[in-house]
Amino acid sequence: MKTLASSLLLTALAGSAVDLPLPTPEQLAWQKMELTLFCHFGVNTFTDREWGDGKEDPAIFNPTALDVRQWTTAAKEAGFKLLILTAKHHDGFCLWPSAFTEHSVKNSPWRAGKGDVVREFVDACRAADLKVGLYLSPWDRHEAVYGTDAYNDHFCKQLTELLTNYGRVDEVWFDGACGEGPNGKTQVYDWPRYYALIRSLQPQALMAICGPDIRWVGNESGVAREGESSVANGRWYPAECDVSIRPGWFYHEAEDSQVKTVEQLLDIYFKSVGRNSVLLLNVPPDRRGLFAAADVTRLQEFGAATRALFADRVAAGDKPAPAAADCAAKPFNLIEVREDIAQGERVQAYRVEACQAGQWRTVARGTVIGHRNLHRVPETTAEAVRLVIEKDLGEPAVSFAVYRAPMTGTWASGSPTAPADNR
């Protein structure tokens, strides 16, 4: 707990906090969204594959009832704020009628070759007040010039189409795959050129994964580390946790019975959003062009369950110890700590204490708080709770709350239900 002397020292140190890495306004807004949704859709949906080889007949792309409003309604009701569509996956098939390839929706029977999934996607997102993200695979197993300098021109032309014809885009998602193209060559991607183009066309768009603004958490299980920091290599580089609601990224009927349970999704939520990271949950549309019934149900359950976690607040405070918050005469089992990250990640170590029969004891501890950390704890009844900052890089703006959350089952304690890796 801070004494007066250490408070004075911290006030002095707070001057140095101005040198801490800070989020850009776009990174800050992105972290506050917490929940984002991925939609893997394309020729793989119709070939039942995860990676297409670029030799698909565009005629196979023919969703029978595509309605992106069904996706956005399900996403929004579950609390998701941004959707990312695979405009082009590794097979090179474009979900928009690109002028630079024949491998696209323009050569499919869907909407008589006049369709544009990207257009329908951005329109539906905007109508639902959801932000828009686009995945464009640099690896292209169809494009003949892949593996030569001309491919970098080609890729920039496709990026330009996507970033000039569809209004505001908030996230551009690049994975790192760099395999062989149709002629057996691999490509040297001109990342600096791609980045400069994106910055010039859509300065607010965040570039994720193989990009400078959003960091891949390092696994595809949706799990961040305890104490996950948004500062990496001395700069603001927050973590995104991607994971699929199903074993695969694309829809496969055979996986209809393997949609993650709400318990698994909640465990992922605690290990991503609850560890200062953004969750990117993949829900793949099916061959109709709709989210499958099981996935819609699961999203509804997930939305209801996450709302219920925070419905019964037992105590809250916005000053670190010695200030404390009085508890309502109820036990709690969930602790939430927050920091105003607009001022950087100042907290480096903290603990939460509960006062029971006049004695303070530690019920949770951590290192970085960041935007938000959640701790699942055994049911605890206390007279008061307080947040003790043990180490900081400047006076932090923090808040905390404890809840009585409806948590049952093994996942409630945060241990054994780590979802299997999707690889």
Ligand code: FUL
């Ligand atoms: C990976 C890709 O190879 C997968 O197919 C999927 O798109 C995943 C999100 O990124 O790198």
